[in-house]
Amino acid sequence: MNTRAGLVTSGLAAIFLLTVLVAATIGPYQIPPLDIVTAILGRLAGSPVDATLDTVLMQIRLPRVAAAALVGAALAGAGAAYQTLFRNPLVSPDILGVSTGAGLGAVFGILLGLPVMAIQLLGFVTGLATVSIVAFLARILRSQNDIFVLVLSGIVVGSLASAAISLIKILADPYQQLPAITFWLLGSIAGIKLVDVAAIAPLIALGLAILVAFRWHIGVLSLGDDEARALGIDAARVRLVIIVAATLVTASVVAVSGVIGWVGLMVPHMARMIVGERFDRMLPATLLLGASFMIIVDTLARSMAKIEVPLGVLTAVVGAPTFVWLLARSRGVWVRR
Amino acid sequence: MRVSRLVRLAGLLATLWLGLGNPCPAAARIATDSAGRQVDIPDTVTRVFAAGPPASVLLYALAPEMMIGWVKAPRDAEKPFLLKSVRDLPELGRLTGRGDTLNLETLLASKPDLIIDFGTLNDTYISLADRVQAQTGIPYFLLDGRFGATATAVRLLGEVLGTRERAGQLAKAIEVILADADRVIAAVPASSRPRVYLARGSEGLETGTRGSINSEIIERVGATNVAEGLMRNGAIATASTEQIIAWAPDTLITMDRNFHADVRNKPTWGPIPAVTSGRVYLSPSLPFGFIDTPPSLNRLLGVMWLTHVFYPEQAQGNLRDKVRDFYALFYQVPVSDADLDLIINRAGGLK
Numbered sequence: 001m002n003t004r005a006g007l008v009t010s011g012l013a014a015i016f017l018l019t020v021l022v023a024a025t026i027g028p029y030q031i032p033p034l035d036i037v038t039a040i041l042g043r044l045a046g047s048p049v050d051a052t053l054d055t056v057l058m059q060i061r062l063p064r065v066a067a068a069a070l071v072g073a074a075l076a077g078a079g080a081a082y083q084t085l086f087r088n089p090l091v092s093p094d095i096l097g098v099s100t101g102a103g104l105g106a107v108f109g110i111l112l113g114l115p116v117m118a119i120q121l122l123g124f125v126t127g128l129a130t131v132s133i134v135a136f137l138a139r140i141l142r143s144q145n146d147i148f149v150l151v152l153s154g155i156v157v158g159s160l161a162s163a164a165i166s167l168i169k170i171l172a173d174p175y176q177q178l179p180a181i182t183f184w185l186l187g188s189i190a191g192i193k194l195v196d197v198a199a200i201a202p203l204i205a206l207g208l209a210i211l212v213a214f215r216w217h218i219g220v221l222s223l224g225d226d227e228a229r230a231l232g233i234d235a236a237r238v239r240l241v242i243i244v245a246a247t248l249v250t251a252s253v254v255a256v257s258g259v260i261g262w263v264g265l266m267v268p269h270m271a272r273m274i275v276g277e278r279f280d281r282m283l284p285a286t287l288l289l290g291a292s293f294m295i296i297v298d299t300l301a302r303s304m305a306k307i308e309v310p311l312g313v314l315t316a317v318v319g320a321p322t323f324v325w326l327l328a329r330s331r332g333v334w335v336r337r
Numbered sequence: 338m339r340v341s342r343l344v345r346l347a348g349l350l351a352t353l354w355l356g357l358g359n360p361c362p363a364a365a366r367i368a369t370d371s372a373g374r375q376v377d378i379p380d381t382v383t384r385v386f387a388a389g390p391p392a393s394v395l396l397y398a399l400a401p402e403m404m405i406g407w408v409k410a411p412r413d414a415e416k417p418f419l420l421k422s423v424r425d426l427p428e429l430g431r432l433t434g435r436g437d438t439l440n441l442e443t444l445l446a447s448k449p450d451l452i453i454d455f456g457t458l459n460d461t462y463i464s465l466a467d468r469v470q471a472q473t474g475i476p477y478f479l480l481d482g483r484f485g486a487t488a489t490a491v492r493l494l495g496e497v498l499g500t501r502e503r504a505g506q507l508a509k510a511i512e513v514i515l516a517d518a519d520r521v522i523a524a525v526p527a528s529s530r531p532r533v534y535l536a537r538g539s540e541g542l543e544t545g546t547r548g549s550i551n552s553e554i555i556e557r558v559g560a561t562n563v564a565e566g567l568m569r570n571g572a573i574a575t576a577s578t579e580q581i582i583a584w585a586p587d588t589l590i591t592m593d594r595n596f597h598a599d600v601r602n603k604p605t606w607g608p609i610p611a612v613t614s615g616r617v618y619l620s621p622s623l624p625f626g627f628i629d630t631p632p633s634l635n636r637l638l639g640v641m642w643l644t645h646v647f648y649p650e651q652a653q654g655n656l657r658d659k660v661r662d663f664y665a666l667f668y669q670v671p672v673s674d675a676d677l678d679l680i681i682n683r684a685g686g687l688k
C-alpha cells in the first residue's frame with residue numbers, strides 16, 4: 001500500500017516536470033525547443049545568448065510557469081487542508097473570506113491608482129485582516145460548534161467585503177479602472193514578474209511547509225476533536241496554526257494573481273481519488289496536481305488566443321464539469337460519518 | 338390635429354399644475370434621432386442632461402450653457418481647460434454604460450428639458466432610452482458616436498438644441514480635420530505606416546483590440562493596431578508581455594504617465610522595437626483624453642496629434658497652432674504656450 005502511494009506520487013512528480021517542460025516551449029513568441037535548451041545552457045555557462053530570446057524565456061515565460069506552479073500548489077494545498085480540517089468537501093481556500101478580503105484591498109488600490117506593488121501589498125494585508133476579523137468574531141461568538149461558527153463568520157464577512165467591492169466598481173472610472181478591476185477579480189498572472197515570484201515564493205513555501213509538517217495532526221483532527229485529544233493533540237491550537245498557514249498561502253497568491261476559483265476546491269478531490277483519503281498521502285499529491293493543473297490552465301490562458309483569457313474563467317470551465325464527474329465517481333466517500 | 342391639440346392642452350394643464358417655476362416642456366416638434374426613434378422635442382431647450390461621458394463632451398462643445406451637471410466632476414487639473422461657468426457644476430452620475438449611478442429622482446430634480454446620449458447604438462441603449470423616457474416623461478435623444486458620423490451627430494444635435502450656427506461651425510471644423518488626416522494618410526504608402534500597440538493601465542498590459550471604440554483612432558489615422566481580439570470583436574483586453582514582443586509594434590501609445598516614465602526601465606519591455614527606438618508616446622489628457630476617455634469629440638485632437646507623430650514629413654502646418662485653435666473653438670478656452678507645453682510636449686516620444 002505504501003509503495004503504491006509512493007509510486008503514484010512519483011508518477012505525479014514526473015507529470016509535473018513534463019508540464020513544466022512543455023509549458024516552457026509554448027508561447028506566442030516562437031522559440032524552437034532546441035534553442036531553449038541552448039539558451040538555458042548558455043546562460044548557465046555564461047556565454048552570450050540572443051537578448052530577446054533571453055528576455056522572453058528568463059524574464060517572462062519561465063517566471064510565469066513558476067508562478068503558475070506556485071499558485072496552483074498553494075491554492076490546492078490550502079484547499080486540501082481546509083477540507084480535511086473542516087470535514088467538508090465543499091470548502092475552498094477562500095472559505096474564511098481571504099480572497100474577497102484581498103480582493104477588496106486590491107480593488108481599492110486600483111481605485112486609488114496605486115503602483116502595482118502597493119496594490120499587491122494592500123491585497124495581502126486586507127486578506128490577512130479579513131481572516132483575523134473572522135477568527136475574532138468566531139471567538140467572541142464561541143459556541144458548542146466552533147467550526148460551524150467560524151465558517152459562518154467567514155461567509156458573513158466575505159459577503160460584506162464583496163458588497164464593498166461592488167460599491168468600488170460603481171465608483172470606479174468606467175474607462176480606465178473598471179476593466180482593470182474586472183480582470184483582477186477574474187484572476188490572471190499575465191503581468192507577473194520575477195520580483196513578484198521572488199516576493200511570494202518564501203511565504204508560500206513557509207505556509208506549505210507548515211502544512212506538510214502538520215500533515216499527521218490534520219489527518220487526526222479530521223477524525224474529531226475528541227479523538228485528537230485522546231492522541232494528545234491540542235485541537236484548538238493546531239487548528240489555529242493550520243488556518244494561519246493556509247491563510248498566509250492563499251493571501252500571498254491572491255495578492256499577485258487575483259481571484260482564481262475552483263483550483264482549491266477541485267484538485268484535492270482529484271488527489272483524494274488517486275491516493276485515497278489519508279491526508280499525509282494526499283497532501284503531496286495535491287500539491288503536485290495543483291501545480292501541474294495550474295501550469296496547464298495558464299498555458300491555455302496565454303496561448304489560446306492573442307489576448308489573455310482570464311484564469312478564473314478557464315478554471316471554472318474546466319473545473320465545473322470535472323467536479324461533477326468526480327462527484328459521480330467518488331459517491332460514498334463523503335457520506336456523513 | 339386633434340392629437341397635437343390634446344398634447345398642447347395637456348402641456349398647458351401641466352404648466353398650470355406645476356406652477357410658474359418650471360415651465361413644463363411642451364412637445365412642439367418631433368425629431369428623429371440616430372436610432373430612428375421619433376422624439377418629441379420641447380419648444381425651447383435650455384437644460385440638457387448628458388447621459389454618459391461622451392455625451393458630456395459633445396454637449397460641452399456644442400452648448401455649454403445648457404449643461405446642468407457632469408457625469409463625473411472634472412478634477413482640479415482639468416478645470417483650467419474648461420469654461421468657468423461649467424467647472425463647478427455638480428456631479429450627477431451616469432445613466433448609460435456599466436452600472437448606473439444616477440437616481441431618476443435626482444435626474445427629475447435637476448429638471449432637464451432633454452436627455453442626450455452619444456455613443457454606440459444598440460438595442461440595450463435604445464430600450465434604456467425608451468424606458469427612461471417613459472418613466473420620467475423627459476425626451477431622450479440618441480446620437481451615433483461612431484467616428485465617421487461625428488459631424489452628422491453634431492449637426493443633428495444643433496438642430497435639436499436650436500444652436501444650428503455653432504453646430505455648423507463645429508461640424509465644418511470636424512470635416513476639415515478628418516479630410517486633412519485623410520490627405521496625409523493617402524500620401525503615405527501602407528508599408529511605411531506604423532504598427533501600434535495601445536498600452537493602457539499602469540502595467541501597459543491592457544489594450545483596446547482592433548475594432549474597439551477605445552482604439553478606433555489608431556485605425557482612423559491609417560496605422561495598424563497590432564492587438565487582435567477574440568472573434569474580431571473589439572474590446573478592452575489584457576495582453577501578455579510575451580505576446581507584445583511577438584507582435585513587435587514599432588510604436589506605443591499610452592495614457593498612463595507612470596508607465597510612460599518607467600517603460601524603458603522595464604526589462605521585459607526591452608525587446609519591443611517601439612521601446613528600443615524610443616517611439617513611446619503619452620496621450621495628452623487635459624481636459625479630456627486625446628485617444629479615448631471618453632470616446633467623443635476630444636478624439637479629433639488625437640487625430641491631429643497622431644497624424645503629426647506618425648507622419649511628420651507629410652503632415653502640414655503647425656501642430657501647436659492646430660491644437661490651440663481646437664481648444665479655442667471646441668472648448669472655448671485660450672491656451673498659453675506653457676499650457677501647450679503641458680498638453681503636448683510631455684507627450685512626445687522618449688528621447
